Amino acid sequence: MSFSLGPNQYGKAGVRLVTVDGPVVTDLTIASALSGDLAATHLTGDNSAVLATDTQKNTMYAFAREYGVGSPEAFGVLLGKHFLSSEIHRAQLTIEQHRWEQFGPHSFRRSGGETRLARVVVTADSVAVSSGLSGLTVLNTTASEFHGFPRDEYTTLPETTDRMLATSVDAWWDHSDPSLDWDAAFSDARGALLTAFSSTYSYSLQQTLFSMGSYLLAQCPSVGEVRLSLPNKHHNLVDLTPFGLDNPNQVYVAPTEPFGLIQGTVRRDGATYTEGPALW
The missing domain is CATH 3.10.270.10 (Urate Oxidase;)
Structure with missing residues (x-):
């Protein structure tokens, strides 16, 4: 008896991203789904082609600060093009915008x-x-x-x-x-x-x-x-310092x-x- 791998994809779902740009509040829930040459991670555990879903999430926050969100369609195109690689052939971004x-x-x-x-x-x-x-x-x-x-020994919330x-x-x-x-x-x-x-x-x-x-x-x-x-x-403000970005109450x-x-x-x-x- 033998088995083969069929269509597959992976990504980060339920990413809650809110930006404040002056009088404009943009509120998004984003899901990414990447597919391509990913058989190795399923069959042998070789993750060399796998862009971590945490990295995908961080990219969404960093791009929101660096480039702004604009329309959900434009933001999706920006992210999708970034996620493509020699192994990732298709990037799908599903974005819900909640109106304020x-x-x-x-x-x-x-x-x-x-x-x-x-x-x-x-x-x-x-x-x-x-x-x-x-x-x-x-x-x-x-x-x-x-x-x-x-404050006691279990308090971590900053003032x-x-x-x-x-x-x-x-x-x-x-x-x-x-x-x-x-x-x-x-x-x-x-x-x-x-x-x-x-x-x-x-x-x-x-x-x-x-x-x-x-x-x-x-x-x-x-x-x-x-x-x-x-x-x-x-x-909660996203810490963007690992990506060389500040966050002046924006993301x-x-x-x-x-x-x-x-x-x-x-x-x-x-x-x-x-x-x-x-x-x-």
């Missing part, structure tokens, strides 16, 4: 994925209405710090006085008036969350959470309580897990609270 809309001097909102929520409980004696949203993904490219936290802050807002808020213009009320509450996120100089995501909840209560008199769940969607990696999760409730003093939907 600017809504403040350094604030952006990711397009798509947001859901409006409502829960209504009706009895013979009462009507209780809660509104909410999930998946409102926002980021500030600057105006965020994080320092002064306890920072300038970082990108990003989160995906899940929120519920409870209404005391069951006869509002609900579309206008939802728009006001959502707008308050965005305004507070954009205008708060943040020293922690916890501080930002309280600022967002407080501003919503200030702008929406019918709301007595708001519950917020804010994952810290980390954006980031955006890992999906693990992540910090900040949750809290902001209440209007003296308000009567209903049992609205819990976030945790």
Whole structure:
């Protein structure tokens, strides 16, 4: 009985690359797939023709700093031509671009994925209405710090006085008036969350959470309580010094897990609270 090697390819998938160039945020998820004379690595373990997938990832980050990203098509062509060699005959780059809309001097909102929520409980004696949203993904490219936290032998996180802050807002808020213009009320509450996120100089995501909840209560008199769940969607600067490049807050990696999760409730003093939907 004999066996032969059929079509094959290899590459790096799920490469999260975010760049900031002035007022432009570019957010990509990239997958590379290289094929060519690669039988030896499969059959004998000879890796002399194998461009390591980690090298492919590093190239994406270095090229983003050195040449800029531009359009995903142009960036894919640039990478693909670079990856070709005497052994690599075909380079495929699949690039997803995630759209962001600017809504403040350094604030952006990711397009798509947001859901409006409502829960209504009706009895013979009462009507209780809660509104909410999930998946409102926002980021500030600057105006965020994080320092002064306890350090012990397991602490490796560096302190920072300038970082990108990003989160995906899940929120519920409870209404005391069951006869509002609900579309206008939802728009006001959502707008308050965005305004507070954009205008708060943040020293922690916890501080930002309280600022967002407080501003919503200030702008929406019918709301007595708001519950917020804010994952810290980390954006880490890529170390480009091994490639002879600096990185002045321009090229980031955006890992999906693990992540910090900040949750809290902001209440209007003296308000009567209903049992609205819990976030945790």
